[in-house]
Amino acid sequence: MPSSKELVRTFLLEVRSGRHPEYAERFLAETVLAHQVQAEDPVTLKRSPREYAEHVEEMKALFGAFELEIEELLAEDDRVYARWTQRGQHQGTIDGRPPTGKALTQLTSAVYRVTAGRITEYWIQIDRTGLTTQLDAVGGRPSRA
Structure with a gap:
C-alpha cells in the first residue's frame, strides 16, 4: 500500500487534475467529508467518489x-x-460571469485525512478573492440576467 503522502500526490495528479476523474473510487472512501474552509460560510459536504468525479468534470467545464x-x-x-x-x-x-477564454490561475491548499489507504476527509481553502480579481480584470463582469 502506498504511503499517505504518495496516495494524495497520485490522487491530485490523476483525479483532481482532471486527467482521470473516473479514478476517484481508487482513492476516496465511500463517503468523504469535504470541509470548505471559508470565513463567511464554512460548510461541510458529503461526497461519494462518483460525486467527486462529477465535481472535477464541472471544474473542467x-x-x-x-x-x-x-x-x-x-x-x-x-x-x-x-x-x-x-x-x-x-x-x-463563474459567479455569474460569462466565459472570456482568458487565462485564470487559482491557488489552493488542502489537508487530507487518509485512513486505511483511502482519503476519508479533507479541509480545502481556495483563493476565491484572487479568482474574482482576475475575472474582473479580464472583463468578466457578472451578468444581470
Missing part, C-alpha cells in the same frame, strides 16, 4: 483542460497537506 502543479506536499500521521496552483482558461460561467 469552467476552466477547460487545466494544469495542476503541486507546490508543497507534507505528511504527518494520517494527515497530508497539499498546496497547488491550477491554471486554465475561463470556459464556463
